[in-house]
Amino acid sequence: MFNRLISRQTVLGEEEIEESDLKYLNIIKDIREKKPQLFEKIKRLPKKARSAKENKEDIGALLTYFRLGKLQKFFIINNNQEPQELDFITSAKVFECLSNEKRQNLPKNFYDLLDKNKKAFIDATTEELINPVYRRGRDSGAQILKILKATIKNSKQFTDEQEDYLKKVIKQLEEGGIPKQTTKKTLRALQQLNLDLTNPFKVLAVVQNNIPQRFLESHYAEHSGRFSGKREIILSLYLIGEENDL
Numbered sequence: 001m002f003n004r005l006i007s008r009q010t011v012l013g014e015e016e017i018e019e020s021d022l023k024y025l026n027i028i029k030d031i032r033e034k035k036p037q038l039f040e041k042i043k044r045l046p047k048k049a050r051s052a053k054e055n056k057e058d059i060g061a062l063l064t065y066f067r068l069g070k071l072q073k074f075f076i077i078n079n080n081q082e083p084q085e086l087d088f089i090t091s092a093k094v095f096e097c098l099s100n101e102k103r104q105n106l107p108k109n110f111y112d113l114l115d116k117n118k119k120a121f122i123d124a125t126t127e128e129l130i131n132p133v134y135r136r137g138r139d140s141g142a143q144i145l146k147i148l149k150a151t152i153k154n155s156k157q158f159t160d161e162q163e164d165y166l167k168k169v170i171k172q173l174e175e176g177g178i179p180k181q182t183t184k185k186t187l188r189a190l191q192q193l194n195l196d197l198t199n200p201f202k203v204l205a206v207v208q209n210n211i212p213q214r215f216l217e218s219h220y221a222e223h224s225g226r227f228s229g230k231r232e233i234i235l236s237l238y239l240i241g242e243e244n245d246l
Contacts, residue, residue, distance in 0.1 A: 024092050048233045052104040053097055055239035062113040063094050065234040066121040072234075073124060073179075075117040079109070083120035087179045088214070095237055104240050114236055124180075125231065140183040141173045147190055147203065148173075155200035162204060168216040169207060178215050186210040 032039045055061075061078040063086070074091035077083040086094075148170050152163065172178050189206045196202045 045235075049235040050106065050110070050237070051235075052106050052238040052240055053101060054104060054241065055094070056241070058094065058239045059241040060107075061239045062110065062117060062236060063091060063239070064114060064117040064121075064236040065091065065095075066118075067232045067234050068125050068230070071125065071177075073121055075120045077113050077116050077120075079113075083117050085120070085124065085179045085181055087182060087212075089212075094239070095235075104238075106238055107240070110236075110238055113238075114233075117236075118233065122231065124176075140180065140187040141176070141178065144183060144187055144190065144207075145170060145173050147197065148207070151200045151203045154198070158200065158204070165216070166204065166207070169211055172215055178211060182211060182215070 028039075031042070058076065058078070060080075061076050063074065063076045066073050066075070072088075074086045074088070075083040076086055076091075076094070148166055152158075152166055152170075158166075169178075173183070186207060189210050190197065190203065193199070193202055193206065
């Protein structure tokens with residue numbers, strides 16, 4: 001992670017730092033250099049760490065961070081909906097809190113929600129292990145793959161940089177490295193092009209607007225050993241309202 005802090009591509013990327021995981025990497029770097037004891041404490045936190053905090057937007061939800069080898073996924077669930085996969089930035093914003101923020105009590109249904117998030121993670125990673133390229137004919141990632149491969153074949157006007165970008169997107173889609181929430185959003189935007197779906201530059205613009213550059217960087221794109229190791233629950237955060245009536 002720290003190697004990315006000196007990556008020219010990351011530092012000079014088009015995304016604003018507030019919307020980039022570079023922001024959080026810089027926070028970690030700052031803690032490591034200025035508060036080594038806190039850094040050591042964080043480093044030694046046990047797996048399956050859990051906590052709760054006040055939140056006005058996702059009351060009653062549980063966000064869980066999972067890992068399988070180099071693959072990391074985040075799922076959120078509440079009593080009114082099935083687990084949904086979130087990307088890193090969305091998850092980090094939910095996890096983020098002030099150093100003096102008070103820890104709240106965990107609810108009685110914590111483990112029920114955790115089990116549902118865990119099942120969603122197992123289903124997602126089992127699906128990718130069996131056939132990461134073409135998981136289902138209706139899968140949004142598979143549909144985008146067909147569109148992008150046709151786009152590259154039918155366009156000789158792309159620059160090398162544009163073509164390289166689309167190839168990186170294709171690779172990530174094939175490896176299951178882009179969250180379903182993002183692929184669904186991208187597919188909807190592509191479908192709205194209607195007849196313009198045959199226009200390679202409009203397809204490219206839609207993809208660039210909906211798939212963040214961070215998903216294409218080396219720490220997301222590494223495939224070697226991607227699924228090695230065991231499935232792990234790294235941490236969970238339960239979100240409650242201002243009034244905790246548990």
